[in-house]
Amino acid sequence: MRRILIVGSSGAGKSTLARAVARRLDLPLIHLDQHYWRPGWAPADDAAFRAEVAALAAGQSWVMDGNYAATLDLRLPHADLLVLVDLPWPLCLARVVRRRWDRRAAGRPDLPAGCPERLDLNFLPYIWRYPGRSRPRVFAAVAAHAPELPVVRLRSRRQVRRWRDDLPTG
Secondary structure: OOEEEEEEOOOOOHHHHHHHHHHHHOOOEEEHHHHHEEOOOEEOOHHHHHHHHHHHHOOOOEEEEOOOHHHHHHHHHHOOEEEEEOOOHHHHHHHHHHHHHHOOOOOOOOOOOOOOOOOOOOOHHHHHHHHHHHHHHHHHHHHHHOOOOOEEEEOOHHHHHHHHHHOOOO
């Protein structure tokens, strides 16, 4: 495994898992949020972001976290493994609220400079809609762009820990 794509709901622990996997396997880590967001939470230009994601996905090895469904067509064909962190939405919602409180004074390492942790009330519905809207889009993208790609679906914190701990060391 040289290219591992990690997706899932906000608050599921994608970035935390990605850091642990990259460290354990000694692979470069790519947080897509750092490539999409500009200071002040300004989004990147769509065409420029797609071009950047295409270049990143073509790299020889990586652990990449981030949903960005509009770029799954670029990333999935390059991936050796897709990890879907699919924790229950109430847990994800609680984690997002706790993360906002815990990070109120300090930034997150997976976000670019100028993008402090925030809790946007328009964002919260995305979390509880993830299972019904976004998860099916992930599986549809796999079927369309990388039908042979192995998928690991982690549905509990225990499964996440076991999967992570069972990885070989780089």
